[in-house]
Amino acid sequence: xxxxxxxxxxxxxxxxxxxxxxxxxxxxxxxxxxxxxxxxxxxxxxxxxxxxxxxxxxxxxxxxxxxxxxxxxxxxxxxxxxxxxxxxxxxxxxxxxxxxxxxxxxxxxxxxxxxxxxxxxxxxxxxxxxxxxxxxxxxxxxxxxxxxxxxxxxxxxxxxxxxxxxxxxxxxxxxxxxxxxxxxxxxxxxxxxxxxxxxxxxxxxxxxxxxxxxxxxxxxxxxxxxxxxxxxxxxxxxxxxxxxxxxxxxxxxxx
Numbered sequence: 001x002x003x004x005x006x007x008x009x010x011x012x013x014x015x016x017x018x019x020x021x022x023x024x025x026x027x028x029x030x031x032x033x034x035x036x037x038x039x040x041x042x043x044x045x046x047x048x049x050x051x052x053x054x055x056x057x058x059x060x061x062x063x064x065x066x067x068x069x070x071x072x073x074x075x076x077x078x079x080x081x082x083x084x085x086x087x088x089x090x091x092x093x094x095x096x097x098x099x100x101x102x103x104x105x106x107x108x109x110x111x112x113x114x115x116x117x118x119x120x121x122x123x124x125x126x127x128x129x130x131x132x133x134x135x136x137x138x139x140x141x142x143x144x145x146x147x148x149x150x151x152x153x154x155x156x157x158x159x160x161x162x163x164x165x166x167x168x169x170x171x172x173x174x175x176x177x178x179x180x181x182x183x184x185x186x187x188x189x190x191x192x193x194x195x196x197x198x199x200x201x202x203x204x205x206x207x208x209x210x211x212x213x214x215x216x217x218x219x220x221x222x223x224x225x226x227x228x229x230x231x232x233x234x235x236x237x238x239x240x241x242x243x244x245x246x247x248x249x250x251x252x253x254x255x
Contacts, residue, residue: 001139001234006030007077009070011060011087011121014041016196017146018086020223021230025082026052028231033073035060035121036087060087060117066124074128081132081141082234083125085118088146090198091160107160114164118145122175122186130182137237140183144230145172147190147243153252165190169243176241185240187233192247194221215249
């Protein structure tokens with residue numbers, strides 16, 4: 001798919017990795033609709049992106065809200081042919097904390113946002129994409145989910161986060177197989193330790209320590225590098241049903 005023809009919906013789109021993807025697509029001539037619950041950051045994002053972007057306040061776990069928002073996105077862009085799921089939460093905490101076991105609600109909320117929310121977006125976006133006119137490859141759209149290397153090497157305190165991200169990895173191939181008949185691809189990116197708003201708020205010494213843990217290049221990942229991979233997935237029709245680690249060869253330690 002030509003990036004200039006991309007009509008994308010990006011969850012978690014007003015900051016971090018999602019905003020980086022939006023920048024990349026808009027720079028190539030595409031249109032984007034940003035889904036996010038952080039409306040306070042939307043004005044700055046839209047000021048940067050210009051007329052080829054719009055913002056909609058959407059909770060990705062709300063089935064009806066997502067469906068209605070996708071209809072508005074399709075109206076804005078004259079269709080939808082790409083959906084990139086970047087919305088997520090950390091949900092950090094030990095299963096057996098010092099005071100008491102982790103409240104079940106914290107685990108459930110993490111899985112609900114990271115995994116269920118991404119599935120909700122994927123199936124609702126696919127429902128819209130299936131009506132697109134196919135290109136020369138028979139392609140009608142592409143869905144990209146954001147997992148994490150924690151899906152493979154979860155650390156102490158990441159049980160909820162790792163479970164939610166491993167679920168994304170696990171559903172990639174089944175969804176890709178199911179959506180084959182519609183010409184819709186499904187891919188997942190598993191980033192390592194990246195510069196994100198949360199990481200950028202950490203003390204410089206902590207950021208340097210995290211960067212030093214990466215084998216090569218020995219630094220934190222850049223959001224633009226994530227966006228470049230997402231853009232390549234959109235362009236390369238032969239990428240389907242797989243998860244790509246984007247991590248500088250890091251393998252997380254237990255703590």
